[in-house]
Amino acid sequence: MPKALVIAEEALVSLNVSLIDETWTENFEIPANTVGLRRVEFDDCIYILAEASKEDSRFVIVDVDILAKVEFPADTLSRIFRAGICKFDRTSALPTNWQPFHEGPIFSIYVSNSRTSRQRLHFYQRAKDTEHLFVFLVTPDAVPFRGISPNYGVFDRAVSGILDALVAEVVAPAETFGEFGILLSEHDGLGLGFDGLLNEWYNSKLNTAQRDFVTRDHSGPVRLRGAAGTGKTQAMAVKCLWDLYTDADGDNQKTFAFITHSSALAHDVVRRLFLVLDPTQRWEKLTTSEGRPKLWIGTLYDLAQERMSYERKGLTPLSTDGLEGREFQMDFIQDAISKIGKNPRHALPLRAKVKNLSAVFTPEGPGPSLLQDIANEIACVLDADRVRKGHDSGKNYLTARRESWQMPLETRADRELMLEIYDAYRAELQSHKLFGMDQMISDFERYLVSHEWDHLRETQGFDVIFVDEYHYFNRIETMIFHNLFAPRAAVNGSLPLFMAYDLKQSISDGALNAGAARFRNPKVGESKQVELQQVYRSTGEIVSFLRQIDGAFPALNLEGELASELEQYSGKSERELGAVPEIWEFDKNIELIDKVVADAKAETVRLQGRGRQVAVLCMSMDMFRIYREAGRIKENVVRVESREDLDQLRYAKRKCVLSMPEYVAGLQFETVYLIHVDAADWATHDLSVGAKRRYLSRLYLGASRAANRLILVSSHERGGASPILSGLYQANSPDREN
Template sequence: MTMTLSALVIDQKAVGILDRAFVEDAWLQKFEVPQNTDGLRRVESNGIVYLLSEDADLDDGYLVINTAMFAAAAGLPKPRTAFERVIRVALRHFDRGIAIPIQWQPYHVGSRLSVYAQSSRDSKQRIYFDQSPDDAGNLYAFAVTSNPEDLDRVPEDSALYRRAVEGICDALLTDPPVAPPVGNFGVLLSEPLGVWLASAGTLQEWYDQRLNREQRKFVDQPHDRPVRLRGAAGTGKTQSMVVKCLRDLYADADGDKTFAFLTHSSALAHAGVRGMLHALDPTERWTTLKTPSGQPRLWIGTIYELAQEKLGYEKKGLKPLSLDGRDGREYQRMLIEEAISQVVQDPRIVLDLFPSCPDFQERMTNRSEDITLIDELMNEFACVLDLEAIKKDTHEANRYARGSREPWQMVLPSEAHRRVVLEIHDVYRARLRAEKMLGMDQMVADFDGYLGTHEWGALRDRDGFDLVFVDEYHYFTRAEAMLLHNLFKTRAQVGGRWPLLMAYDIKQGSNDVAISGGMEKFRNPGVGESVLTELKQVYRSTPQITAFLRDLDASFPAMDLEGEYATYVAESQQDDGETPTLTIYQTDIKLVDNVFEQAARVAREIDGGGSQVAVLCLNETLFDKIRVAGRVQDKFVPITTRDDLKELSYAKNKCVFSMPEFVAGLQFHTVFLIHADSADYDKDQGQGTRRRYVSRVYLGASRAARKILVSSSKEHGGPSQLLEAPLANASLRRAD
């Protein structure tokens, strides 16, 4: 008779190994692993399984899990997702340089912590942890509930924890089985995701042999000034940043300098950047470095995670509204839709404002037929109203309503148009408050205020940084950029300049955040005049894909951005490949069926399988429809937020299905760009709408290393006008 397993115990080094494992739901029944694989061994005793690294020690920290949370009775729709979250919380527990994503909405009471168990907005299940069981330094994941509960009232099986911990010593002394088991274990131990993003080579090999002249110039920059690293997709910006970060960290002879590596995406920070660091130094010495006062010398995460850490929002029960995924965007759309519905029925607005802008009234009344309206309002909120904290009935609102507008902004020709937008924004903000949601711009404003307090002034030289790296700087708002100088220790200043290192490509931004703050955000974001290093050699894409990107680049609206919107001049360093192709389908159904059939075939034929094949949809509405379509659901792994990137590990024979913005920073062997339709783009649209659409196509195409297949549907007007130049220049050819 097989004993039911009651607990799982993992030492802190094994936690890191399991963080990069591919786990199937079935594995969570017995937790079997191939013996002597990646230094991990399994010991079972009295219904408790111990997964131990080869260096496990009695004095290490341990994660203890009550395995009842993975039983069918717990009702978890995706047990492996919950397990991955438990592992991430354990990483954070043992390494304060790691953050818990704000989308998980961590909540603290005393030593107890809870996070959401799944990413789905429909799921309310939460996982509960004791961060100091029996006043020890271990972590105990003890329960799952179907709905959020008072942390103090969730029962904790302390006897199970003690029994599990008491068996650690015997487990450490137990020899592994002589004959290792064979078969399918439901777990595959692997390198971190970021290793896929990095080319092979140690830190020293990269510095001595692999960096080109421009990259080497950037890596050798001293810490006495801000530096901006500009380059098209695939030129190695993130790789250069990671090499410089690790090299400078190890070169610090005093051992007391602290570095921050900030990104706009939690997934890029924790899966991508950490994995790239692992590729440069598999010993991960950078995770163990501490200052004399015990502070981690390298902090990696998003500006929001840093704000959350300093302000403690999770302890106050406040929920940030994510801007980094489909759930957050869908929720924001719903709030704006509700705000429009209220505004068009308000007698005061109907009688006072709409007579002066009947076209706008008609557009809002028929908004179900105008898919760009809410997109444009979201952009206006993010890049103007929220960015500049403009509220109705204020001096700033009057200036907004009567002032001049930039060509990239939403087309609002009269004061009445802008007053209506202010009304929509006011209702939207009220609904946010009613839901106790915190907008990201509000979070940043609070953080900026905190960095000006006496408290931060007293803590700055202990908790601040000597060097700050910012990847994907084009996604940072002006408000986010202007608070960065306050993150530095006072000693980091040299002649009025702070060592801020920024990597960016404005043309990859699918909204107007990058340009809404003006070019001063790049030249001098409050840290002193910056020095430019530009990368011009593409390492990701073939010459044929580079030529296609060059023709897409020519379609960007002409914009005077003081040289920052430079023409695409990168040259490919890769071998020749196939010319990108365009296929035109009679119907949407034929397009979807054929593309996913082709994608599955490519996934079977290439190294890396489905994780190297991406189907990227250029139309948000159609993406949502296809994502839930039963006819193809079994053929893809959906990536609907950048925090879903670990799902790439499970692609296998399925392809990845996403939108370009959710896979920014990744690369694939083959990319299918679907629904490049004329219905979504024409040359008579406003400059801002055209720029954002071209950016989405450019971003999607630039994810491909070897092959691009573009498709359009006659149901949506056939091929987009954007493809005319590539077709004319033969950088894109029509398929048979």
């Protein structure tokens, strides 16, 4: 057994997207036909190097003994790779659900996704005044950092052998597939449906609309709109890299940013797409003529945390991932509501007057639908508009006309109670020494109009910005982008902001605040639109079903200029005809989940063990929380509980994926079981227009994940099939025009 595993920074991205088996930790072998990586063994240390590795490269040095102390060493290694990327390129933050804790040069994270383990993995940054990252300790739980110290013997041995490893002749192992415990060739292993090199895409693979977008110059903003499966992210990735390399080979003056709403989209999907397009990872190494990195990839929240130096100040944001942060906020909102309902100061004067929020004062509290409405109101209205109780903004909130997409608050007492809930929610965050996503963005926006940023903008601003999943950003977030540009980027007052979006995929109403104006002119000049209509990922029958779902959107009366952004679905499948979507119904929830998982397991066998191609997606958050803990299906599913869990799909072999539609947005599966499309979640008398739109968006998003087979499943225990299906779905009339 080697003493240390030493990984060059240039090799981390390839390892991070590889498939690792637990057996890989025995010898850390690399297949002989691997392009770009090599393995060197020297003085009881294993070195994983890249072609570009050199003496002054930074290395992740792992004390191999710690891997014997964890239950899932492959999972732990995956976290080590990701941590190295985060710490070396400084363009991404560690996922919040890893619970990172920093103190001086040491930081720690959870070793895996296991719900039962509390083990912590410890890293030492810049060990012994080097630039290397030393992974030195595993503890059963969190421990004070002042009581721990690295074993520098392992570190010194590893560092002393770096030069010898770099010049050593590589002895290639036998080319026997399956004996190495690692698969480095499946860069597209998350079901992205995206292959081919950059030149292939630019020269021959782009369709007419995609080429129109990719060849646009940088004289102004462009919005790329398209239904699920039309290749928006692919077109954005191709354009970003093509423009990046064109500038690097020319004047080499421009800097680029690829900004997303989700950390997993940025670091697990976008980086993976870039690696498929260019396996040499040239995009990671490029700098401008002044030495500044040419490309920054991450979330808007990563960028805020980096520029505001929160880590150095000892401050902790709730999350740097948009979807995950909204879910964390739900827990704090629930706590705030519980306290409000028990407080006589609120209960006595408001209980008799409120109408829409009366459930706040019941013993069971608001149900899931109302709680989501409240969370949506906070994120998309109160936080977005900086409403404060007792201020002018709060007074205006009590009397302002409400839009149809907003939750109904019919009485003044309802609005007063909402302000009380919001006030209590903010107090809950503060009591835990956390600040929410919108609080962080609000501070960041103020920073971007500060005198300090005025001085730094020319050297730290970007020349070109790409924003994927633009539909998830709220009004305040989109107002930030124009201030991120360097002044030199403007052409006649317009800025090159490239936005990709599909409003129908958004399960939040944040995109609806302030209407469509922020799409057409997001403070960077009037944008030009390119629309993608060719659907490559789903069969004609599934596209037909999506069109029928889409037909329900106009009925929600989202009036005004938003109508054009939600106009009728125009996707046309380029795939051959396949199976008509199926409807399954069960009497009991337990029967539903048992039969669906059993069928999904059989489906993975049919697909030759490609479990990551089979997904069970749940429409109900409450039911998903029950199923993710169910021991009866545990051995047959890989749980994806946030977009940060996407890397777990690499290990779905004969297991299917269990998740919700929003957590797998952007991915595609051969077969999707969309479960709990139940009447209980639709036929509620108090379901708001906004809640209905979000329900339809979740249905649309989940169904659009299916490439070949779609099964819609409901339970009579929850009212049977949703009425929305009887109005939308006609099993005998597939779309034969596509």
